[in-house]
Amino acid sequence: MGQELPVTSYALLGLLTFGDALTGYELKQRADATLRFYWVSPAMSQVYSELGRLTEHGLVTATGEGRGTTYTISDRGRDALATWMRDSAPGFPVLKHPVALRLLLGHVVDRETTLAMLRDHVRALEKERDALVEVRESLRGADSPGEVFRYPSLVADWGLDYFENESRILGDLIRRLDEDGPVEEGP
Numbered sequence: 105m106g107q108e109l110p111v112t113s114y115a116l117l118g119l120l121t122f123g124d125a126l127t128g129y130e131l132k133q134r135a136d137a138t139l140r141f142y143w144v145s146p147a148m149s150q151v152y153s154e155l156g157r158l159t160e161h162g163l164v165t166a167t168g169e170g171r172g173t174t175y176t177i178s179d180r181g182r183d184a185l186a187t188w189m190r191d192s193a194p195g196f197p198v199l200k201h202p203v204a205l206r207l208l209l210g211h212v213v214d215r216e217t218t219l220a221m222l223r224d225h226v227r228a229l230e231k232e233r234d235a236l237v238e239v240r241e242s243l244r245g246a247d248s249p250g251e252v253f254r255y256p257s258l259v260a261d262w263g264l265d266y267f268e269n270e271s272r273i274l275g276d277l278i279r280r281l282d283e284d285g286p287v288e289e290g291p
Contacts, residue, residue: 109161109184112146113154115139117163117177117185122252125167125174128152138256141236141263207277219281226274233267236260 119134120126126134132151139145146154155175158164163181167174177185203225210218240260247257 109157109188110154112144112150113158113163114185114188115143116146116151116154117158117181120164120175120177121182121185125176127171127174128155129171131155131175137239141232141239142259215281215284219278222274222278222281226271226278229267229271229274233264233271236263236267240264 116131116135119131119138128148128151132146132148135145135151155164155166158181159166159175161180161184163178163184164175165178167176203221206221207218240257243253243257243260246253248254
């Protein structure tokens with residue numbers, strides 16, 4: 105199978121490895137509860153189109169009909185996922201950060217507008233961090249070495265550290281902008 109599938113297909117296959125059969129809706133809920141912290145959570149339509157593709161390739165097994173159809177990863181799907189994990193490079197992440205882009209262009213508005221944007225982002229980070237703390241806590245008890253949620257718990261810990269560092273960086277940027285002093289009017 106190799107790289108014939110988009111990364112989203114492999115992400116959905118991975119979400120099916122935790123042992124339970126899921127409807128497309130339940131898979132979307134699982135993606136929203138997990139992937140959104142470190143990857144893009146696919147739209148509902150994309151979940152169903154990927155499930156169709158995965159079923160066609162024999163990587164998932166569909167049981168039932170209509171909205172009640174549940175999906176499980178097949179042995180072939182586990183093999184394809186393991187091959188993808190082993191044989192393809194993850195690539196280097198591209199920082200596509202809307203706040204960084206706006207900070208880059210901060211000179212086109214007054215400093216208070218930029219500071220307000222940064223402060224709003226700090227509050228949004230706190231809210232997302234709180235949501236991730238809940239996810240992390242839900243993994244306790246099944247996160248020891250060899251247990252099914254060991255790796256998801258490591259990703260949650262990574263995410264919590266990321267949010268903490270992002271907040272620290274933003275605090276430093278806010279302090280630096282606050283220290284800039286009065287801005288002179290242009291010509």
